[in-house]
Amino acid sequence: MNVLHFVTSFFTDGAHWSGYDGIPTRLLEHLTYSLEALGLAALIGLPVGLVTGHYGKGGNALTLLATAARALPTFGLLVLIVMVAGFGMLPVMIPLVVLAVPPILVTTYEAMRSVEPSPVDAARGMGMRESDILLRVELPVALPLILGGLRSAAIQIISTATIAAYVSLGGLGRYIVDGLYQHNYEKVVGGATLVAALALATLAVFWAAARAAVSPGVRQT
Amino acid sequence: MSGLDSPGNGLNPTVPPVESGRKSQTRRVFGVLIRIDSVTKRYPDGTVAVDRLSLDIPDGSITVLVGPSGCGKTTTLRMINRMVEPSEGTILIDGVDSRQQPVNTLRRSMGYVIQNAGLFQHRTVVDNIATVPRMLGWSKDKSRARARELMERVGLDASFAKRYPYQLSGGQQQRVGVARALAADPPVLLMDEPFSAVDPVVRKGLQDELLRIQEELGKTIVFVTHDIDEAVKLGTMVAVLRTGGRLAQFAPPAELLSDPADEFVEDFLGADRGIRRLSFFSSAGLELLTAPIVAIDATAEQLAARGATEAPYLLVTGLDGRPLGWSEPGGLTAGQIDAGQLLPYGRPFTAGQDSLRAALDCAVLSPTGWAVAVDAEGRAAGVVSQAAIGEAIRGAHAHAHAAGPEAAQKATTR
Numbered sequence: 001m002n003v004l005h006f007v008t009s010f011f012t013d014g015a016h017w018s019g020y021d022g023i024p025t026r027l028l029e030h031l032t033y034s035l036e037a038l039g040l041a042a043l044i045g046l047p048v049g050l051v052t053g054h055y056g057k058g059g060n061a062l063t064l065l066a067t068a069a070r071a072l073p074t075f076g077l078l079v080l081i082v083m084v085a086g087f088g089m090l091p092v093m094i095p096l097v098v099l100a101v102p103p104i105l106v107t108t109y110e111a112m113r114s115v116e117p118s119p120v121d122a123a124r125g126m127g128m129r130e131s132d133i134l135l136r137v138e139l140p141v142a143l144p145l146i147l148g149g150l151r152s153a154a155i156q157i158i159s160t161a162t163i164a165a166y167v168s169l170g171g172l173g174r175y176i177v178d179g180l181y182q183h184n185y186e187k188v189v190g191g192a193t194l195v196a197a198l199a200l201a202t203l204a205v206f207w208a209a210a211r212a213a214v215s216p217g218v219r220q221t
Numbered sequence: 222m223s224g225l226d227s228p229g230n231g232l233n234p235t236v237p238p239v240e241s242g243r244k245s246q247t248r249r250v251f252g253v254l255i256r257i258d259s260v261t262k263r264y265p266d267g268t269v270a271v272d273r274l275s276l277d278i279p280d281g282s283i284t285v286l287v288g289p290s291g292c293g294k295t296t297t298l299r300m301i302n303r304m305v306e307p308s309e310g311t312i313l314i315d316g317v318d319s320r321q322q323p324v325n326t327l328r329r330s331m332g333y334v335i336q337n338a339g340l341f342q343h344r345t346v347v348d349n350i351a352t353v354p355r356m357l358g359w360s361k362d363k364s365r366a367r368a369r370e371l372m373e374r375v376g377l378d379a380s381f382a383k384r385y386p387y388q389l390s391g392g393q394q395q396r397v398g399v400a401r402a403l404a405a406d407p408p409v410l411l412m413d414e415p416f417s418a419v420d421p422v423v424r425k426g427l428q429d430e431l432l433r434i435q436e437e438l439g440k441t442i443v444f445v446t447h448d449i450d451e452a453v454k455l456g457t458m459v460a461v462l463r464t465g466g467r468l469a470q471f472a473p474p475a476e477l478l479s480d481p482a483d484e485f486v487e488d489f490l491g492a493d494r495g496i497r498r499l500s501f502f503s504s505a506g507l508e509l510l511t512a513p514i515v516a517i518d519a520t521a522e523q524l525a526a527r528g529a530t531e532a533p534y535l536l537v538t539g540l541d542g543r544p545l546g547w548s549e550p551g552g553l554t555a556g557q558i559d560a561g562q563l564l565p566y567g568r569p570f571t572a573g574q575d576s577l578r579a580a581l582d583c584a585v586l587s588p589t590g591w592a593v594a595v596d597a598e599g600r601a602a603g604v605v606s607q608a609a610i611g612e613a614i615r616g617a618h619a620h621a622h623a624a625g626p627e628a629a630q631k632a633t634t635r
Contacts, residue, residue, distance in 0.1 A: 116339075118335060118336070118338075118339035119341050121335060122340075123341075125333035126333050126402070127326070132356075137341055140343035216385060217387060
C-alpha cells in the first residue's frame with residue numbers, strides 16, 4: 001500500500017466526513033486554534049514592531065528576544081505548561097503564540113526600517129502627525145513585508161497546531177496522534193494531507209490579501 | 222524686458238539688469254517676511270551647525286542659502302519649519318515668533334520640497350499633491366480638483382494624475398514635489414536642494430519653471446543649494462554661508478559677483494565670476510550693424526554696395542530673414558549664392574532680451590569673431606564684433622561702479 005492509496009481511501013471513506021471526528025469538525029477546530037493563536041501573536045507583534053520600527057529604537061533587544069523565543073522547543077513548552085497549569089486551551093495557545101510572535105515582530109520591525117526616509121521627512125515637514133506618518137506613510141509601503149511575516153507565522157502555527165491533540169484537544173492533529181496510536185496509517189496520512197492542504201490554502205489567502213491591500217504603486221520585490 | 226526699470230531707481234536704461242523680469246516691482250506679493258535673529262544650533266556633542274546667524278529674508282522673492290557642505294544651510298532651512306529646534310535666538314515669521322503656534326500648524330503653512338521629491342509611492346500623483354489640503358480638512362473632491370489645477374501650474378500633463386511615482390522620471394517626480402508643496406497655497410516655500418538629483422537639462426527646465434511660478438504666485442521662497450550657478454540664477458538675494466555655520470555675505474547675486482566680501486566668497490564663486498556677472502547686463506545697449514547683412518537673392522549692385530562696409534564678412538540671410546551663414550564679400554556672386562558654402566554663424570543671441578554674456582558667447586563661438594543678433598522671430602537684426610561687445614562690457618562696468626552697490630541692489634531686489 002502506498003501513500004496515495006492511503007490518501008484516496010481516507011478521503012473516500014464516508015465515515016470520515018461526519019460526526020465529532022469528521023473532517024469538517026476537525027478542520028474547523030484546527031482553523032479556530034490557528035486563528036486564535038495568530039490573532040494573539042499579531043496583537044503582540046504588530047504594535048510593538050510598528051512602533052519600534054517607526055522610532056528605530058530597540059532593534060537589538062527585539063532580535064535577541066526573537067532568537068531566544070525561536071530556540072524554545074514548542075513541544076517541550078507544551079508539556080511544561082501542562083505540568084504547571086493542567087490540561088486545557090492555555091497550554092496549546094502559549095507555545096503557538098511564542099512560536100508566531102518572533103517572525104511577526106522581527107519582520108514588522110525590519111519592514112518599517114526599510115521604508116525610505118525621504119517620504120517620512122517630507123510628511124513630517126508638511127506637518128503630518130506622527131501617528132499618521134506611521135499609519136499612512138510608512139505602513140502602506142511596509143505592508144508587503146509585514147504580510148510576509150504574518151504569512152510565515154500563520155504557516156508555522158497551522159503545522160504546529162497538531163500538538164493540541166496531545167493534550168486531549170481536537171484539530172487535525174487528532175488523526176495523526178490517534179492514527180499512530182491505533183497503527184492506522186490511513187488516518188495518519190489523511191491528517192497530514194489535510195494539514196498540508198490547509199497550509200497551501202493559507203498561502204493563497206495571503207496572496208489574495210496582499211493583492212487587495214497593497215497599493216499598486218508599491219513595488220514588490 | 223518690460224517692467225525692469227521702475228521709476229526712480231536711478232539706473233541708466235541702457236544698462237538694465239537682465240534675467241530679472243521676476244524682480245519687477247509691479248507683481249503682487251503673497252509671501253511673508255522671515256526674520257532669523259542671531260540663531261545658533263548647537264548639538265549635544267558640542268558641534269555648532271549654525272553660529273549666531275541673522276538674516277532678513279524678504280517677502281515675495283527667492284532667497285538662496287548657498288555654501289559648502291557642513292555650512293549649516295540645510296540646518297538653517299529646517300529651523301524655519303522647526304524640523305530642527307534652534308538652541309538660541311528666534312525666528313520670526315511675519316513678525317511672530319515661530320514657537321508661538323503648534324509645530325504642525327506652522328509646518329502646514331509652509332510648503333516643503335526636498336531632494337528626490339520624497340513622494341508617497343503608494344499614492345497616485347493627484348493624491349500625493351492633495352496631501353496637505355486633506356490634512357487641513359478639505360473634502361476629497363475639492364482637494365483633488367486643487368491638485369489637478371496645480372499639476373497644470375507646474376507643467377505636468379493631466380494624464381499623469383492617476384500614475385504612481387515609480388512611473389515618473391526624476392524631473393516629473395520633482396514637479397509633483399513642488400505641486401504638493403504648493404497645494405494648500407502656503408505663503409512660504411522651503412526648498413532643500415530640490416533639483417540636485419536630476420540631470421543638467423532637466424534641472425534647467427525646473428529652474429525656469431520655478432522662476433515662472435514665483436513670478437505668478439509671489440511666494441517667499443527659501444532655497445538651499447550647494448551650486449553657486451543655481452544660486453545666482455534663482456536668487457533675488459543670496460546668502461553665502463561658510464563652514465561652521467557663519468554668514469559670509471548676504472547680497473543680490475549681481476553684487477555678490479562684482480563685490481565678493483572676502484576671499485572665501487571669491488573662491489566659492491569660482492574663476493569665471495567676471496564672465497558670469499555679464500548675465501546681469503543687457504545686450505540692449507549694443508550697437509548692431511545692419512550694413513553687412515545681405516539676402517540670398519541680393520542683386521549685384523546690392524552686393525557691391527555691401528562690399529564697402531567696415532565688417533570683413535557679410536551675413537547672408539534667407540528669404541525669411543533668418544541668418545544662413547557668413548561669407549567673404551568677394552565670394553558672393555549675385556543669383557548664385559549657395560547656402561551650403563557659407564561659414565557657420567554659431568548660435569545667435571536675441572537682441573535686447575539676452576544678456577551681454579550671451580552676446581559675448583556668440584561672438585566667441587562664431588568663426589568670424591562676430592556675433593549675430595536676431596529678433597524674437599529669429600530674423601537677423603544685426604551683427605556685432607567682439608571688440609564692440611568688449612566696449613559695451615567696459616561701459617556697463619563703469620556705469621555699475623559709478624552707480625554703486627546700492628543701485629545694484631535696488632535694481633535686483635524689491
